[in-house]
Amino acid sequence: MTALLEIRDLVVTYRLGFGRTLRAVSGVSLQLDQGRTLALIGESGSGKSTVARAVCGLGPVESGSITIAGTDVTAAPDRAVAAGKIGVQIVFQDPTTALDPRWPIWRSVAEPRGRLFPPSPDRHRARAVALLERVGLDAAMADRRASQLSGGQRQRVTIARALSAEPRLIILDEAVSALDVSVRNEVLALLDDLKREAGLTYLLISHDMGAVIQIATDVAVMYLGQIVEQGPAQQVIGAPAHPYTQALLRAVPSLEGLAMPARMRLTGEIGDPARPPSGCRFHPRCPSANAHCAREIPIARPYQGRSVACHRVEELA
């Protein structure tokens, strides 16, 4: 079975002006099978959102390929249009700026169908209202503006809008990060239901481990534009192998985890992607780094059912 989404050697460089550049993503390869939920995790500045924007065509791509359902969208004249046609949709972090403040919400939900599935606008409304109900909103709300809804309700509207495009792959770009905890869990449960019902596949971008643990089947961990560890969620979350993954997971606040060993604590800031460190990019912050780590770039290799880019993974186990 071929993957629904396959990213190969993706490189994204932003121009900062005055000839300076920033390589936000440097050589990322990912594979996402139909029906799975891949969580792309990492700190702010790791490049995970840049990958998400590149996949749906709303962000730049310098080199590499992004193949969705067998079609390389990087070759298309307009990558966003191509990705949309194949069935890629995105749900953003902030539903307030993701909905037109002047439109009644049903109209936002119906919007994707205008070009993707043309005729008969009145049936669009009926469909939109049905979708609003499906995501747990009252049909009577259909004529409200986004400003008349709560944050959680707004995010449900943007989810309904993504669904109305009849997508195969939905990118959840920090889609639940701005919601408070109880609402977040409801929305995650809804997303999980919808996935099973409509046979969806999710690419979840998150710095929120709670959300990842709840719905991810696979996890890829990014650090400074590269993937340091990826594999099934059970392995990566259950027994993290890369020192960065370990530190990231230990940083999740929990009642039991208050006293974490100093060795595991993540200190300092994520490095400057415009001037990445030599060798392993994580070595300046890694508690287990040695001289070799500072010189040699680690290559991803299989380790206990996942892939890890760390020189010392076997020794540290």
Next chain:
Amino acid sequence: MASAPLPIAPRAESGRRFGFLLAAGFLLLLVILALFASLVAPYDPIAQNLKMAFAAPSFAHPLGTDNIGRDVLSRVIWGARPALLGVVITLITTSLVGIPWGLAAGYLGGITDLLLMRLADALLVFPGIILALVLTTVLGPSLQSSMIALGIVYSPVLARVVRSGVLSVRDREYITVTRLYGYSALYRMWHHVLPNALAPCVVQLTLIAGMSLLAQTGLGFLGVGLKPPFPSWGGSLSESFRYIVINPSASFAPGLTVALTVLALYRIGDELRDRLSLRH
């Protein structure tokens, strides 16, 4: 302590509200008078009666008569027609020129933006009324052409406001995401960018309406626009101001009407600004 400012606020609020209703009522009255001038005006506005020249306000002539015995009230009422028509022509011209101008600059950005905005700066450097005078001579002297000229003169002001509105919404996610739905840039501009960038533009239009009425009065005073026997507020002012000491009402009536109309337009602009910024 915390409740100290409270007794003042509602009164200030109701005062503002009263001011707005007064302004709206005044403009409405003006529109009605202009539409039904032939029914409402007590006299023919161009009928001269030299025996009655310089008459003080009386029951027969509530605002008196001017230097050649024409009824001042009737002339003010008839003068509302070219005044309001002129404002409407100016606003339409300004919108037709300024909105696409600002949209293109804001949405296309880059070199297009740079060129369009430098052109706006270049036009804004000239004093409006001088530019309008020049354009009027090019377009041919008539009320319409001088109002179209004013509309062109004010369009860079509107273009700047539209451009900044466009810049503030252009990269919102509800606009960029429509690329995934297969929509064109023109669709985004028409359905999302323009309606959301238009609110500040409506406020600016009320200011332009006020400015255009002032400029129009100025042009009328200088004799550009409507030909003499026909009543216009600016024309009436230029005919009467020489006799202001012996016959003040003939100057004050059109002058005050212009001032009140401009104030009313600005007050409505204030109200629109408050209401539009409350939403969102």
